[in-house]
Amino acid sequence: MYFCFMITVTILGYGNVGSHLVKAFTGSACAKISQVYSRSAVSLNKKHDGIDYINSLRDLTQVDCYIIAVPDDHIQDISEKLPFTNRLVVHTSGSVLMDVLDSKNRKGVFYPLQTFSKDTEVSFHKIPICVEAAQTNDLELLKKLGAAISENVTEISSQERTKMHVAAVFVNNFVNHLYHISEEIMNEHGLDFTLLKPLISETAAKIETRSPKEVQTGPAKRDDQQTITRHLNQLTDNRQKDIYTLLTKAILETHNKTNEGKL
């Protein structure tokens, strides 16, 4: 048995991040969602028990922490429009500095490092929550709030978070686009993309315990120019060819340092 103070929270924005946060906090013993604000009434259809869904910022009541979960471009704007001062207001963005938040309230960041889709269930348990706050007391509260839904809470500065966001773009946005290209190639030849799914999941699973550099394989790693040329000849799309060429060169240079001058 353990004790925790109940932290009251209001979520502003009911998109991918907002709706997942609502679900996550709903299952927590140490945090309680008081209100959910959304500009449009439509998105508030799906009501959760005991939560007050509102459409006007004027209806906001007092809570321990206001979490802004709106698109990056609107964070500053909504923080300026809040009809109160000196309360803890945080955003959930990986790429926006804490300081874009309006200074009339106490600033912080509560960034869950994960990709969210509306229809996909996500278990918050293992998701890193990166927290930041201007004041020490607020940082402590955000750590507790993170611990209410995840076992992985880390203090990360705005500077670090923006670096991390670039790294996240590589492993999420760019990796997903390579999946897409691969599906295009399979479809083009009447092959079932499903055949590649065990390979995709094993490729991700492999680096759970080993460094990506250590487990690199393939024609580029082996400097197998015959296979590389044959592959390039098989690609019919110039954009695919460009990506194949650049990534092959990058792997070759990473793993065969002595060849660097030749490329």
Place this chain on the structure above:
Amino acid sequence: MYFCFMITVTILGYGNVGSHLVKAFTGSACAKISQVYSRSAVSLNKKHDGIDYINSLRDLTQVDCYIIAVPDDHIQDISEKLPFTNRLVVHTSGSVLMDVLDSKNRKGVFYPLQTFSKDTEVSFHKIPICVEAAQTNDLELLKKLGAAISENVTEISSQERTKMHVAAVFVNNFVNHLYHISEEIMNEHGLDFTLLKPLISETAAKIETRSPKEVQTGPAKRDDQQTITRHLNQLTDNRQKDIYTLLTKAILETHNKTNEGKL
């Protein structure tokens, strides 16, 4: 209860693929490994019960199927050196045509579509086994042999297999290199790459049920030039910048067809 004919198999080559095949067949009720050939005695240290480990091709005994699991460049050579004719000889390569095998024996391919490392355990159960054979009887035998270790056996022609191999390079070799770049960026800023692992595994898990194109997110997808520019300014390595630029352009063009002329 079900019945199967016991298919006898000899594995030629004891590298990543060979050693994983030995383990997989050892647990099967419908296939039995007779011999394992390896050029070097050293790699035969780890003996499995009931298998005859040999170092000379002259010691090969008769079995239903000989599986060549050596590097691509050596497949033709070893197939020529086999001291018998008119038996079923297959290779396990994704990128080599069936016809490189010497014509004195009956040809086939037994290609497990997965990435193997010596130290990592792999469950063959879900791995697609792509089979091909010059003769119908041999194809039937290879299908049964595949079914002995996997529930996912598909007939794939040499032409299809080479296309599939290019697609596999994108989701395995190239994706792994993006993981590596991401680790480099994290390390450069003293950040723990482990923080990104839940994102990596969720990115792979997401496309189990949905198309990669459908789940694409990020600044490139949104055509968010402000974030793209900020990211590029944060990258200190030119190779990373080039990859960021090319993949961003590819995502933008894929998802914002009307912008194609502008890029």
